[in-house]
Amino acid sequence: MAASLMLRSMNNIITGILSLIKGLIITFNNNFTSATTLQYPDEKKAMTERFRGLIDLYPEKCVACYQCVKACPTACLAMTHKQTDEKKKITNTFTYNIELCCFCGLCQQVCPTGAIYMNKIYEITTYERNKLYINLLNPEKYDEWPHTSPK
Amino acid sequence: MLTTEIFDLLKAKFPRIAKEEGTSAVIIPKELLLEFGRFIKDAPLIFDDLHCVTAIDKKEKIDLVYIFYSNPLQHSLTLKIYLGPEDPKVESLAAIWKSANWLERETYDLFGVTFLNHPDPRRILNPYDWKGYPLRKNYSAPNFIAKPKL
Amino acid sequence: MADLDIKEKKDIFTEEFLINMGPQHPSTHGVLSLELKLDGEMVLECTPHIGYLHRSFEKLAENRTYTQFIPFTDRLDYVASMNNNLGYCMAVENLLKLDITDRAKYIRVIVAELNRIASHLIAIGTFAQDLGAFATPLFYCFREREKIVDIFNEICGNRLTYNYIRIGGVQSDLPKGIEEKIKNFIKYMRSKIDEYDWLLTYNVIFLARAKNIGLLRKDIAINYSVTGPNLRASGVKRDLRKDRPYLVYDKFEFNVPVGVNGDAWDRYKVRIEEMRQSLKIVEQALGSLPQGDPTVKTGRVHKPAAGEAYFRTENPRGELGFYIVSDGSAYPYRLKIRAPSFSNLAVLPELIKDAKIADIVCISGSLDILMGEIDR
């Protein structure tokens, strides 16, 4: 009986040490695989073509139909419209509150004329809160943040 | 077993139960709950898993919903109890199913349904000294801004 | 169970040691606070406090339309948000008695299974980290997960909260060339899972730390309505994809891994096996992907007839159920989310009794709880 006990415990020790060595082999092999991390500020991961960044607007395409304002789950878009001379509705003011936006893409999907779309900016950091309340109509609204172009 | 067979079997044992018209839920009077629970846990129906306990605030009454599931027989049962809106009281099932402990605490926390002789009747999600029951339709939290309905 | 029973030998005055493994602790997987009463290294009693991440989604759901609530379901189990979208949308389609095109079903299965692998990778990485294998397995798991996240970034444009599955289909069809990427990923992932077996599963120290720790007996697990890998590890063969097949899961051939004695190691092993099965499912789904238009046909605002529906799907952490009561308007009257981690966590105090401090971390890591869906 003692012999089988000894044998079994020897066997355990051997398999134990073997499993330890197998673990070491794995970590050693990984030494030679290329690094999977990027050096962030220098190399940036290019976002894909469908990436949902900040909301952007082609003001001329917008027909002020309020679909996007209704579709937004967190009510971060607010718009007022006015009548032009030949009875066409265009937007008067169009504000976008980045604090509330959850980047879900529902507005982009619901817009009939493709006026509202989501651009590729994902580095959104500011020191003041009022920088997060954007007026979508002025063209250089996002100049402050770096534009990461798609692939 | 199909829901109809379950219902007939239960009807035979408990004549005072009824079937809700739209859904396949079984409605039982409040006092029957403990006895009903013990019956469905063993032999013929073996509902060994109290899957979910919740409540619906229908303004004039509160529906308490229990959803059971049976592992061996793989069928499920939805049980409903109608309670008065003022101070709804019902027996706790924590003695029979241990999962009821936390599920009932959550229902108490959000709806105010008090479960009698529950092992640990405190709130679970809100702070312990929170006033009011958030999921009630008449609940109005001071700074709750409802999303503007356009 | 403790061999030297401290209770009898009470002639020496010993005092319990109250520790608060506070809401922010490196290994409580999010904001969970455990109040522990210790006797030296042994735990006498543990009361969890949850609710730190309670955002009352069920109240918010009551004044949002059915489509507007989908981004909220991403934030429930934020590690497997595709599966949450799937669960919610299937419940609403059940309510609307709406059927979806075949291609949409196949895409949903592919995307849900890929997200299951990503979620299990995080579960395994953090479990190894809790046991002390500092950061190495976690980095390997994140390296694999990064590949899945890139695929999702290509499909739906976001890396964590995908919001891809819609009521009645999916947001947009699969981009060109994505099948190729998924096939390469499957080949790559198979070799990596074998690598985990070498690195962790049969490692002597890992076995010593995880074997026979946190034994969850079959009847206790069922009584606490624990579901998912934790229940299967205790020997109960219950998987919704097999018992009540939804979407097109009945068309695929895969088996359900079941553990033997329900300890921390079994829960880990079941997750490793499930990753292999998910890879098989994705492979078969990609193989027989039908053509057609998967996007939404119905109008944007859905007004289901008054009634209620309860639908359960097999989430990576357990059975996620949505109980929706509608009163005919565009807003759900009541939406109850039955979160799997909520019941999985309820069993923690039962498992931790008479465990050592190091085991607390091991057991709570093996249960793979996630505070987002517990606190809702």
Add this chain to the structure above:
Amino acid sequence: MFTLLNLTNMITTGIAVLGFIAISAMFLIWWERKVSAHIQTRLGPMRVGWHGILQSVADAIKLLLKEDIRPAGADKLVWWLAPFFVVVPSVMAFATIPFGKTLIPKDLNIGVLYILAVSSVCVLGVFMAGWGSNNKYSLLGGIRAAAQIISYEVPLILSMITVVMYANTLSMQKIVESQSHSWNILHPNLALAGLIYITSATAEVNRAPFDIPEAESELVAGFHTEYSGMKFAMFFIGEYTNLFIISAIATTLFFGGWKGPLLPGVIWFLIKTYSIIYILMWIRWTFPRLRVDQLMGFAWKFLTPISFLNLAIAGWLLL
């Protein structure tokens, strides 16, 4: 007689040793981050200097500038003294480590005994840190550290005695001399002693699978939770100097110290020591951690009996 010459001699060796410790600790910190990075398929520090070589200097400056917070209710004197009790013994242990043929601060004829005596003082510092910081987690860390280091002292000493029996001298230089024809590790009996030595030495230094005292996942940061600024740096330097010492002792006792064919002695010594350190780092980043009672069980029920057996065989062989 104590002449001026001895004094200058002492001061120069002192400065040389302290300089070496500072540089080697800095280098080891940087090297550990690079080794762990490459194992985890990432790059490690790359920004400060070439491949982040100046990273440790940056860390040292940062820690110097950091505010030194003392926790309220801390046992002031004990808390303040703890870092010294950890660092000073590991610096003192350098006295008898043979870097080269003549490069040895002081070749005491009781070298091994001196090192053992000195290195067991640091457990006091760890325990003082654990008790002094008036924080439950660090108290637990302190108790665990004391239990662990004391119980791994036994197999450590037994394995070192087997070597001393073979070399039948305690002085480190003579041990190295005795290995001139064949390294000790090649001798089967001593190979087992070497293995036991390395495992129990890693436990002594709270590293690799035995790092229970500062187990991040359980005890937040163990005994040095409440230390910041320069005091934390002292613990850090203490840890890495200890790591260097156990590898240096391993090379002298088992791998033939500075003996080596072509290159001068010092180079051989450093190569061997740093390769042992690489193996220890490699082990650290691969294995999970042992639980406290398993760790104790491993020491008393497994390592100690085997080292006694090994000692008996050595005695029988040498008879």
